[in-house]
Amino acid sequence: MERIEEKNPQVKQVKPRGRPRSFDRATALEKAILAFWEHGYEATSVSDLTRVMGIGAPSLYAAFGDKRALFEEVVLEYGRRYGSFGERALAEEPTARAAVERMLREAAYEYTAPGRPHGCLVIHAATNCSSAEVEESLRDRRNANIAAFESRIKADIAVGELPAGTDAAALARHAGAMIQGMSQQARDGASREELEALAEIAMAIWPRT
Amino acid sequence: MERIEEKNPQVKQVKPRGRPRSFDRATALEKAILAFWEHGYEATSVSDLTRVMGIGAPSLYAAFGDKRALFEEVVLEYGRRYGSFGERALAEEPTARAAVERMLREAAYEYTAPGRPHGCLVIHAATNCSSAEVEESLRDRRNANIAAFESRIKADIAVGELPAGTDAAALARHAGAMIQGMSQQARDGASREELEALAEIAMAIWPRT
DNA sequence: GTCTTTCTGTAGCGACCACTAGGGAAATGC
């Protein structure tokens, strides 16, 4: 299904044999991201997808597999293009506290960015879903994010950056709950300024250093 | 559609003319609550409903109207039977702070109660919904709850129970975000103890009194 | 008993769901 030159763009493009695809795969995927982001997995029908992607159903199935495979690709690409600010904060900030603070502040911006759906696809797109597997895959993602913050917090406790008695699991879960609450608030109409105020006061729960 | 004696139960029950209903309406409604609570509006089909309610489709439509009317009744009854702990805290506690603290603590218990779906129906049941009206009706409920807390906080500021510079809107929105985050956490598998720890540390954002 | 009223079960409505068979169209290799 995948072609060599799509994975090795530096290699000179040897054209495939048959009729070339008449649409840009990445552009169509981006449209699918926006559709699933706005309406969720279940409420986005294949005919909705073909309409916004500007292609016929057989082209969609040939290029992306079935609806579920397309959704999985959408989730991956969403993570790369929109949902990586948390991991980035975790990787780049010197302390867990700075990482959480930056993540919440950036969430206020990301979740209310104009021109795209509000809130987080990973949090909302697979709720109330008839396929339990799809629900579970995004739930695993959410819980993995919280676990990543927990281990980062534990590392800070180990080096004395945070007090010895700090409850790392509760702090990490609080960050997760705030992210999820902010995403819901963004969907419910909260403005960027309101979410920023939320992010700021939420940091008051961190132990004094 | 409604019968007189259903609204005036103290009046001696004069039996209606035709064949009596062969199922208990309240029991069937309770089953519908659990179904919508667990799977949401869209993912709960009418045939799901007739199966768990133990009645045929014509009986459902005769007794409750259509699917949307049944859902609205479900939301009202859910509010009475399960979702009123926030309003109760607001009405019974002496201060806004005590009300929020009690609400969050009770949410930890309510959202993980065994034998029923985790989390809050009002928060989750109308997301990713093809009917915008259904989504909006529950969104209005959520925002109304936050507004109620905001005015209660403002009242406390007015009487000096809270410092004059307190940002009532941000405090109320924080309570709403925490409730929504806790509900999502409950759906994602968090235990009652974990949510209780969350509720406790979340109160650290309130101004020192 | 008979008539009227109301509820219940069967059976099926049109519409939409995710998905695909099959024939023609557009590119390459020769």
Place this chain on the structure above:
DNA sequence: GCATTTCCCTAGTGGTCGCTACAGAAAGAC
């Protein structure tokens, strides 16, 4: 030119959706 390969469009597939027409069953009124 011709054969081959791949894609796109039309037109469906069987299945489920929310919903209901209709006939029979079960009650009260007389």
